[in-house]
Amino acid sequence: MSDAPPPPPQDEGLPAWVMTFADLMSLLMCFFVLLLSFSEMDVAKFKQLAGSMEKAFGVQREIKAKEIPKGTSIIMKEFSSGRPDPSVLPVVRQHTTEDLRRNLDVPDGGKQDSGENEAQKQKDEAEAEKKKQVEIRIQEVQVEVEADATEIKQAFRKQIDDGLLEVATDKSRVIVRIHEKGSFPSGSARLMPEFEPVITEIGNVLADIEGQIIVAGHTDNIPITRGRFRSNWELSAARSATVMNYLMQAKNLKEERFVLEGHADKAPLLPNDTRENRARNRRVEVIIIKGDDIESDVIEALKQAGDAEKVSVPADPASLPPTPVSTEQ
Numbered sequence: 001m002s003d004a005p006p007p008p009p010q011d012e013g014l015p016a017w018v019m020t021f022a023d024l025m026s027l028l029m030c031f032f033v034l035l036l037s038f039s040e041m042d043v044a045k046f047k048q049l050a051g052s053m054e055k056a057f058g059v060q061r062e063i064k065a066k067e068i069p070k071g072t073s074i075i076m077k078e079f080s081s082g083r084p085d086p087s088v089l090p091v092v093r094q095h096t097t098e099d100l101r102r103n104l105d106v107p108d109g110g111k112q113d114s115g116e117n118e119a120q121k122q123k124d125e126a127e128a129e130k131k132k133q134v135e136i137r138i139q140e141v142q143v144e145v146e147a148d149a150t151e152i153k154q155a156f157r158k159q160i161d162d163g164l165l166e167v168a169t170d171k172s173r174v175i176v177r178i179h180e181k182g183s184f185p186s187g188s189a190r191l192m193p194e195f196e197p198v199i200t201e202i203g204n205v206l207a208d209i210e211g212q213i214i215v216a217g218h219t220d221n222i223p224i225t226r227g228r229f230r231s232n233w234e235l236s237a238a239r240s241a242t243v244m245n246y247l248m249q250a251k252n253l254k255e256e257r258f259v260l261e262g263h264a265d266k267a268p269l270l271p272n273d274t275r276e277n278r279a280r281n282r283r284v285e286v287i288i289i290k291g292d293d294i295e296s297d298v299i300e301a302l303k304q305a306g307d308a309e310k311v312s313v314p315a316d317p318a319s320l321p322p323t324p325v326s327t328e329q
Contacts, residue, residue, distance in 0.1 A: 203250030237262030
């Protein structure tokens, strides 16, 4: 038996699983690096984080670029045109270490979008200016309407007090109502002789007032069974024609200003359920339309923009409703 000491134990090295673990960690690191390369930076959150870091560790140093910032291609390892990232701040920044490109690759859509925005801005300014002009003109028309209505009331104060005439205003209209009482016999379109001078004087007053003139006849709902007129349509049209003929006898009152209408019983002021209401509905209205000089295309543009309800634009005479908003007797 040998007296030599036993050999010291040899180091067997790392366990076999260590190599597998190291490979796994290397693969995980490559995987997360790949995810990071595909990610995009949130500029707003980065600015917030940078501000917090600045307060915690000191002032963040910024290097101002004397020229337009240049872009870098990470994959190709050479400089190429780059598009600036969106930012909440009004600046354009890109990181680069060399200056080999003179211009950034900004898509043509940027210039196109800028041109479209400028064109839209000019269009909005033009529409706002037109709207302002129309509003000023409408205010002037309303003042003219009130002044003309006051003039007519003063000229026919006696007839208004007797209930023969009535003067009303509705936005861009002055309405002179001629009631059947004292003007026309029942079921007739012949004007009473004593009322002829009143109609002629109305024509003389209208000669000094600008605007288109609509003469509209109205009746009640009682049907005509005898006489020369077959329906209330013929009676209302005949009465408005009679009034218009007397109005045109005034000097300086051109025929081109007149429009003749007959509404029968289709546009009553009051329901035809009592004798008093039917008497009030039997009338001839002389309507003076103001504000014809406002351009129709401007009005149409305001309507398409949704401002027609905010701005009281004088309407087309053919589409005017017969019932006024405010009435004074």
